[in-house]
Amino acid sequence: MSLRTKKTSSSTSTASLDAALRGIDELLGAVGLTHGTRRTRPPASKKTASSARQAAAQKKSAPKKKAASSPTVLRVPAWERYPWLVQGFSTRPGGVSKAYAPRTLQGEMNLGFTVSDTQKNVQRNREIFLRTLLEAKSAPPKHVALTLLRQIHSGIVYRVDGARPGDAALRSGDGMIAAQPGQMLGILTADCLPILVVDVRQRVVAAFHAGWRGTAARIVERGVGRMQAEFGSKPADLTAAIGPGIGACCYAVGDEVRNEFDSQFAYSDQLFREVYDSDPIKEKYPLLFLTARAPGHSDLGPSTHLDLAEANRRQLLDAGVGERKIHVLGVCTACHAAQFFSHRGEQGFTGRMMSVVGIR
Numbered sequence: 001m002s003l004r005t006k007k008t009s010s011s012t013s014t015a016s017l018d019a020a021l022r023g024i025d026e027l028l029g030a031v032g033l034t035h036g037t038r039r040t041r042p043p044a045s046k047k048t049a050s051s052a053r054q055a056a057a058q059k060k061s062a063p064k065k066k067a068a069s070s071p072t073v074l075r076v077p078a079w080e081r082y083p084w085l086v087q088g089f090s091t092r093p094g095g096v097s098k099a100y101a102p103r104t105l106q107g108e109m110n111l112g113f114t115v116s117d118t119q120k121n122v123q124r125n126r127e128i129f130l131r132t133l134l135e136a137k138s139a140p141p142k143h144v145a146l147t148l149l150r151q152i153h154s155g156i157v158y159r160v161d162g163a164r165p166g167d168a169a170l171r172s173g174d175g176m177i178a179a180q181p182g183q184m185l186g187i188l189t190a191d192c193l194p195i196l197v198v199d200v201r202q203r204v205v206a207a208f209h210a211g212w213r214g215t216a217a218r219i220v221e222r223g224v225g226r227m228q229a230e231f232g233s234k235p236a237d238l239t240a241a242i243g244p245g246i247g248a249c250c251y252a253v254g255d256e257v258r259n260e261f262d263s264q265f266a267y268s269d270q271l272f273r274e275v276y277d278s279d280p281i282k283e284k285y286p287l288l289f290l291t292a293r294a295p296g297h298s299d300l301g302p303s304t305h306l307d308l309a310e311a312n313r314r315q316l317l318d319a320g321v322g323e324r325k326i327h328v329l330g331v332c333t334a335c336h337a338a339q340f341f342s343h344r345g346e347q348g349f350t351g352r353m354m355s356v357v358g359i360r
Contacts, residue, residue, distance in 0.1 A: 093109065110341070111126055117351065144182050154219070196243070248305045272307070
């Protein structure tokens with residue numbers, strides 16, 4: 001018997017039932033569900049079959065959920081004029097990984113084979129990223145080869161003349177140069193700087209991984225020198241991009257880093273600054289942090305911060321790249337952990353972004 005035809009001896013009971021149903025309908029409607037159908041529900045004997053048919057119809061007509069949202073790729077606007085050039089820096093959102101954000105509804109674009117993520121997820125993310133980078137509707141073309149390195153914070157640079165299976169596992173270094181169509185060079189980062197260099201005349205590309213050790217080893221200067229030696233690149237034809245990395249605002253370093261840079265660069269004083277961190281607890285209870293050490297010897301003094309992007313910009317200038325041809329994205333990965341993976345910002349538990357440059 002339906003609710004529409006049901007007879008009751010008490011008008012009060014009917015009014016109460018109607019009010020209760022309206023309340024339920026309004027509650028369901030507030031979360032996007034269809035309401036107001038209980039007054040015409042079918043007899044109990046046909047309820048199961050009817051509900052099954054309705055559920056099947058709704059499932060068939062409902063759009064399929066995407067496995068991963070479209071990733072955001074940062075590009076150098078000035079390089080868009082070169083149709084033969086492939087270039088871009090990945091970001092954190094978009095992808096299928098949830099190892100570093102288990103509470104979020106959306107997956108993340110982890111592109112590094114880390115311990116906490118699965119190989120299947122990373123391979124899927126790389127496919128999505130390359131498809132977005134190449135603006136391809138399906139899988140990346142078979143002639144496109146992506147080469148990466150086992151990055152070791154060095155000054156080692158390789159010439160890549162075509163990727164072979166296992167290349168990423170065989171080569172240890174932090175820089176690559178190439179001039180072969182279909183070749184993509186990739187750098188993985190999570191605070192260190194990805195630096196891309198392009199010879200727009202000879203159509204030569206280069207990618208470098210620059211942490212403080214690689215920067216002190218002059219990885220960028222070495223790489224530009226290899227481009228000149230291997231392909232005859234001229235500094236006047238070079239343009240460079242320094243991608244997202246940890247900024248001077250967040251990159252506190254120790255005395256060993258300062259000493260290393262002082263020994264390598266005449267302009268090292270321009271790369272460091274003293275930062276006094278504000279600590280609300282120390283400010284409110286200063287007596288708790290007093291020490292018996294002599295003035296100037298306590299741990300409460302300023303911290304030394306390194307401007308890694310400026311250090312590499314200066315190397316590009318010294319290598320002959322024009323100042324106006326050096327593009328610095330200037331985004332701090334530690335300050336924007338929702339958009340970028342940050343090793344320091346997340347205490348080492350994080351994924352990896354990929355920066356790619358290549359020739360179509």
